[in-house]
Amino acid sequence: MTQVQLQQLQKQLWNIANTLRGTMGADEFRDYILGFIFFKYLSEKSVNFANELLDGEDLSFLELDENNAEHVPYIEEIKKNAIAEVGYALTPKQLFHTLAERGRQGEFILDDLTATLKSIEQSTLGTDSADDFANLFEDLDLNSTKLGNNASDRNALVAKVLSHLDDIDFDISNTEADVLGDAYEYLIGEFASGAGKKAGEFYTPQTVSTLLAKIVTQGKDRLRSVYDPTCGSGSLLLRVKREVKDVDMIYGQEMNRTTYNLARMNMILHDVHFAKFDIKQENTLTRPQHLDKKFDAVVANPPFSAKWSADPLFLQDERFASYGKLAPSSKADMAFVQHMLYQLDDNGTMAVVLPHGVLFRGSSEGVIRQYLIEQLNVVDAIIGLPANIFYGTSIPTCILVLKKNREHKDNILFIDASNDFEKQKNQNKLLSEHLDKIVAAFEKRENIEKYAHVATLQEVKDNDYNLNIPRYVDTFEAEAEIDLDAIAKQLQALEQDSQETDAIIADFCKELGIVSPFAEVK
The missing domain is CATH 1.20.1260.30 (N6 adenine-specific DNA methyltransferase, N-terminal domain)
Known part of the structure; x- marks a missing residue:
């Protein structure tokens, strides 16, 4: 066809x-x-x-x-x-x-x-x-x-x-x-x-799914397993499967019952054999269904800044215990990060889409972020995406890439792709050329003026473990210098032209026998 x-x-x-x-x-x-x-x-x-x-x-x-x-x-x-x-x-x-x-x-x-x-x-x-x-x-x-x-x-x-x-x-x-x-x-x-606001529950735009899939499959032609803790319709998992020759087993969890059904249908309809996928329906943070497993690739587009209980009992949960702090009850973003990292295999790659707040918010999130960088050294890259590319929200988002055994242990890659998109009627869209540019920068891992920066861990430490992208990628465009002498001369010329015009108008008024508008009022 x-x-x-x-x-x-x-x-x-x-x-x-x-x-x-x-x-x-x-x-x-x-x-x-x-x-x-x-x-x-x-x-x-x-x-x-x-x-x-x-x-x-x-x-x-x-x-x-x-x-x-x-x-x-x-x-x-x-x-x-x-x-x-x-x-x-x-x-x-x-x-x-x-x-x-x-x-x-x-x-x-x-x-x-x-x-x-x-x-x-x-x-x-x-x-x-x-x-x-x-x-x-x-x-x-x-x-x-x-x-x-x-x-x-x-x-x-x-x-x-x-x-x-x-x-x-x-x-x-x-x-x-x-x-x-x-x-x-x-x-x-x-x-x-x-579907408006509800859409974020079950679907990640295809280009974003493809980007996440390319990141977690970099350098691999097959995966033993892939996992999405908030899998929605399952489209993101299927996109990862497309990027490699084969995935032995697909795992996912989804809280919404209707969307969970849609995910299972999506797997079967894409000819994934029933023995090669395991999708569960439950709240991932409170009732994780695959906690005994580790995965080659972990991907997710969790609900942004979702609420969760943040019950102090979770400090005894092996997913969160070592951090000493829990994500705030009003924003579960970091809790999803901690959960995903716990389930990541030692040689696996994790990529998750989150709101920018996780990069710089303080309090408990700041503590967790510092632990991820300073103690675990698992943060491999931060990729800033354009605003208004997700259904149901217009906020700009970012992708966190985490690895337990990083090849580049002494730095973190920052990519600012926030200005590369096609503006459409109701939504911005990442095109294939924007995707290729991000993937190329991720693979090369080099400084690119106004686009990418490889920051040393010392740089990050000097910034108090704040990962906000503008601190590392300078996209400032200097405005053209203004020549004040030239402006002054232009104003003088305008004044001269104005006086000459006033004189012409005054002569016309004199010929017509009317009072000139420029005559002095007595």
């Missing part, structure tokens, strides 16, 4: 999504359309898998009839293999195309669609994929009045959406391109741009 065709597909899906827009908000109709697309993906994958098993039997999966005694053994064998290999099972009558076709014929399909979605979840019970499919479709309430005031209206709307989706070929058998994955990411981004 060409880039033009992909863009056409993305627009087509967005138009279908807008079929639901009139009845609900962006974050609500997002859950329905993405859920329906995911169901279509599961159906098409089931058909492809079953047809491979049926190769040579002169039968296709869609032709199998559960009421035909000769077909039942085929259906049962396919189900057993599907659960083991792809993690779930569907029967022919439960397939997306089957239900969409019935909807086209005017049949009432809501009850069967609800039962089918539940059946997908139940088919995994007691298997290795159970956790990845449990309650996956719980946000698709097909009886909600948001879809229509009565069952008939709801059925008509859902049938219309399914019919439009059924006409699209997602080309999931094409192993050379992730067509559906790219389209899905596009939709998530579009929903984020329309």
Whole structure:
């Protein structure tokens, strides 16, 4: 599929999504359309898998009839293999195309669609994929009045959406391109741009995700593991996976239930096998789910300056104990940093997006920052990003890069990329050339006038461990010098011109026999 065709597909899906827009908000109709697309993906994958098993039997999966005694053994064998290999099972009558076709014929399909979605979840019970499919479709309430005031209206709307989706070929058998994955990411981004403040909960702009991914994979072609403690829709984790040949295992945690479901769907839809990801739903700071593990790469875009309990009992928690201070209850930014660093492997790299306040705020945050630099020496680089590039907030942000075993132990790299962006209607955007410039500066680790500075640890100490970027990268542009003598001469010339003009006006007034405006008042 060409880039033009992909863009056409993305627009087509967005138009279908807008079929639901009139009845609900962006974050609500997002859950329905993405859920329906995911169901279509599961159906098409089931058909492809079953047809491979049926190769040579002169039968296709869609032709199998559960009421035909000769077909039942085929259906049962396919189900057993599907659960083991792809993690779930569907029967022919439960397939997306089957239900969409019935909807086209005017049949009432809501009850069967609800039962089918539940059946997908139940088919995994007691298997290795159970956790990845449990309650996956719980946000698709097909009886909600948001879809229509009565069952008939709801059925008509859902049938219309399914019919439009059924006409699209997602080309999931094409192993050379992730067509559906790219389209899905596009939709998530579009929903984020329309969801306002809530968007920050589940989506990191693609260029920022790519930047974080390039940083944590620098010099590596595969990762044993990658982890995001606030994974949202999982897009950042998937971006890291794209930067290397393979990631053995993907870990994530997300507090919001709906977003957690979206993350699991996103993993499966991007063809990440159920055995190769582990996404949990809980509050990372208070109930971490992977605390027994260390990771090659750790990435995150945590909620900026979120509140947390800062309970003194956390000073006994091994993640925070050695610092002697906790992040303030009004700003959990440093708590996320401490948590992520604790889970970072000795030879791993961590990159996290945070508000600039973490670079210079005092009190307990200042103590933590000094400990990170002076005692642990883990701060490797600080990258300043432009303002207004994230959904839901216009504040400028920065990326902290931390490593436990740093190659450059005697310095910290500062990059000021805050002025490199494309200004768009409602939001600034990092372009690929801006991204390339940042990555090149990060890799070269050299002083670049008005852009990057390699600061010694002594410099940082002399600045009282304040990491505010302007202290290290001088972006001041001196204004052109003003020649006062030249200005004085220009004023004199203007005065001369003014006097000559006044004299001409006075002569005209004299000829006309009127009083000159410049005549002295007696």
